[in-house]
Amino acid sequence: MGIIETLWQILTSPPVFIPLIFPGFVTLLIVLLLLIWFERKLTAKVQMRYGPLYIFKAFGGIIQMVADLLKYLFSEFIVPKDADKKVFILAPILFFTFTLLPLVAIPISSTFTATQSDLTLILVPAIGTLAPLMVILIGWSSNNKYSFIGSLREGYIMMTYEIPMFISVLAMALTYNSLNLIEIANKQTGLWGIVLNPLAAITFFGTLLMTTARFPFDISEAESEIVVGPYTEYSGIVFVLCLGAPYVKLYVLSLFYSIVFLGGWNPLFWPLNTNPILPGLALLVKGAIIMALAVFMRTIYPRYRLDQALRLGWHKLFVLSILSVILSLVLFGLGVL
Amino acid sequence: MRLVAEVDGDIIIAFEPNIGYVHRAVEKIAETKTYLQIIPLVERPMLPDTASANLGYILALEKLLDVEIPQRAQYLRMLLCEMSRIHSHLYGLGIFGNMIGSSTMFEWAFADREPFLELTQQWTGARLTASFMVPGGVRRDLPPDFTGKVLKAVAYMEQRLKDYDKIFVNNPVTIARLNGVGVIKKSEAARLGIVGPNLRASGVAYDTRKVEPYCAYGDVDFELVVREEGDCYARLLVRREEMKQSIKLIRQILDKLPSGPFFAEKYAKLINPKMKALMDQSGILRFPAVFSSLKPAKGDAISRVEAGRGELFYYIVSDGTAQPYRFRMVTPSFKNVIAFKSALLGARLADVPSVYGSLDYFPPEADR
Numbered sequence: 243m244g245i246i247e248t249l250w251q252i253l254t255s256p257p258v259f260i261p262l263i264f265p266g267f268v269t270l271l272i273v274l275l276l277l278i279w280f281e282r283k284l285t286a287k288v289q290m291r292y293g294p295l296y297i298f299k300a301f302g303g304i305i306q307m308v309a310d311l312l313k314y315l316f317s318e319f320i321v322p323k324d325a326d327k328k329v330f331i332l333a334p335i336l337f338f339t340f341t342l343l344p345l346v347a348i349p350i351s352s353t354f355t356a357t358q359s360d361l362t363l364i365l366v367p368a369i370g371t372l373a374p375l376m377v378i379l380i381g382w383s384s385n386n387k388y389s390f391i392g393s394l395r396e397g398y399i400m401m402t403y404e405i406p407m408f409i410s411v412l413a414m415a416l417t418y419n420s421l422n423l424i425e426i427a428n429k430q431t432g433l434w435g436i437v438l439n440p441l442a443a444i445t446f447f448g449t450l451l452m453t454t455a456r457f458p459f460d461i462s463e464a465e466s467e468i469v470v471g472p473y474t475e476y477s478g479i480v481f482v483l484c485l486g487a488p489y490v491k492l493y494v495l496s497l498f499y500s501i502v503f504l505g506g507w508n509p510l511f512w513p514l515n516t517n518p519i520l521p522g523l524a525l526l527v528k529g530a531i532i533m534a535l536a537v538f539m540r541t542i543y544p545r546y547r548l549d550q551a552l553r554l555g556w557h558k559l560f561v562l563s564i565l566s567v568i569l570s571l572v573l574f575g576l577g578v579l
Numbered sequence: 580m581r582l583v584a585e586v587d588g589d590i591i592i593a594f595e596p597n598i599g600y601v602h603r604a605v606e607k608i609a610e611t612k613t614y615l616q617i618i619p620l621v622e623r624p625m626l627p628d629t630a631s632a633n634l635g636y637i638l639a640l641e642k643l644l645d646v647e648i649p650q651r652a653q654y655l656r657m658l659l660c661e662m663s664r665i666h667s668h669l670y671g672l673g674i675f676g677n678m679i680g681s682s683t684m685f686e687w688a689f690a691d692r693e694p695f696l697e698l699t700q701q702w703t704g705a706r707l708t709a710s711f712m713v714p715g716g717v718r719r720d721l722p723p724d725f726t727g728k729v730l731k732a733v734a735y736m737e738q739r740l741k742d743y744d745k746i747f748v749n750n751p752v753t754i755a756r757l758n759g760v761g762v763i764k765k766s767e768a769a770r771l772g773i774v775g776p777n778l779r780a781s782g783v784a785y786d787t788r789k790v791e792p793y794c795a796y797g798d799v800d801f802e803l804v805v806r807e808e809g810d811c812y813a814r815l816l817v818r819r820e821e822m823k824q825s826i827k828l829i830r831q832i833l834d835k836l837p838s839g840p841f842f843a844e845k846y847a848k849l850i851n852p853k854m855k856a857l858m859d860q861s862g863i864l865r866f867p868a869v870f871s872s873l874k875p876a877k878g879d880a881i882s883r884v885e886a887g888r889g890e891l892f893y894y895i896v897s898d899g900t901a902q903p904y905r906f907r908m909v910t911p912s913f914k915n916v917i918a919f920k921s922a923l924l925g926a927r928l929a930d931v932p933s934v935y936g937s938l939d940y941f942p943p944e945a946d947r
Contacts, residue, residue: 285683288683289683289687289690290687391928457680464680464929466680466932467928467932540682541682542683543680543681544676544679544680544684544750544752544753544756545680545752546756547756549589550756
């Protein structure tokens, strides 16, 4: 066996392929570039503007994000004098890492997975909960009132969305009688999760908007109120990490959403769903629809106030999530599942 | 503009707007200028509502000069003022939308000012600072087929207002953000001396156009938009309704537009006959030589007009020379800034932009 073959084998083995190529770094980078471009272009279209245009004009400025990234890469990273320096530098890096990490638990076909675990359904949101803590650290270490207010808001919102999110995931666990994402996807050959338990699907989408700071829950980084919230003091490439992390989270949760609620790689059937390419593509397309929907909210809604978002979270989403559990139990009792 | 909020948790317990950062000493500069040079000067602080600023000053000056204005000029002045009011309200609405996070409202409102700016440009030569009204009349008669263009723009605006309702005014998030926020009670509004749409949103039916009609506002029919709630949402609705009233006014003005000269006979006869013939033919004013050093009679005069953001007040003291002895300009934003202090008490920190946007406050206008 030659060295190239060995390398190829290592590269295509799930524990390397998933974090590095798909849905990991390489795909992530492309998706982020396209997603942010799409968001800006779509918003511009609604708002009677052009949006990104001049960089690679033939494709409507599609690589505008590359240019922006380069610009940030070469701008100076300033650490404020009064900041807690170690935390100030480490927190955004950890923030980005923790938002990205759940990707390793996402399977891309019924056989191709990096995490052999029966608990992947709760592993993905569980790792995700670490990220908002880093936002609070960011705000605290920056020693700036806007950062501080922003991170406090993030803290409050985190309390609000985590619980309905986990309860709606629990409802789906009851629906499928499993905590394994591969099993869950395989069980959706007939009806998809969104049909089986629409309440959980709605709740999860609401919490997804909250956790990724999409409108109308763009509260922690409200531009007209507190500059950019927790990230006010950041500059250069670390600022990009801070701004990119919500999009990464959106990507991760969209993939998660499409497995749990949108049937994963179904309606592809055996043997098509064992090869990682086609199922992965199906997953990505479904995820892209969710992502597009989430970024489209920007053009429709203004921003909720913090207390209103909290009220919405506790009074509506929380109740909805409880109802979704009851719905699952009823379905289970009736023997539908 | 610096806003200092004292907060208890998230609740504002004291609020202090610090104004004066864009003070440009308009009143003092005016005392060194001739009367005609003051026209562009008073427009500068009042962007984007320049027509009303211009009109107010000219009305006060004309009282000193004792000049009779032809009816057509009165109507043309009103037409420009109403167009200016619409785009002033659009400007305010756009900023308001952006402040509470609706970038779509911002872009739409700013883009839809364009027809009116374009029309102003075609008519007067400038998009904003038209300096269109001069003592005795206006600078230019309506260009040919201008009426049709204005009607088209107005019809477009009517359609767009419906779109605004869909995306912004009736948006549940907007209503949640604005309803019951930043309430200024009727008595409080009257006590503080708030003016314009903000006053009318608090339930006081007061509009200089109705109370003390100038130009030909007595002859046209429009409704006073009044709401009782006095909160941010009421102020938003009052502005939207006022735009509709302005549209109605523009249609009436174009309908009733009398024929005749657009410049007062008192000054028209001073223009050299060749120029006068050219002026009558092209509809563009040729300035009489006397304008270079107008010397009004000794005395003082005041004027009040309803600008887009509220009542605008001028006071001119003339000592018989070519420059005013004292010039006073009280702008609506200056009168409205006091509302921040009471409207925001008990509100949340995130309500500061909502109240700021709803008051349609414009720092250069307040500081002059």
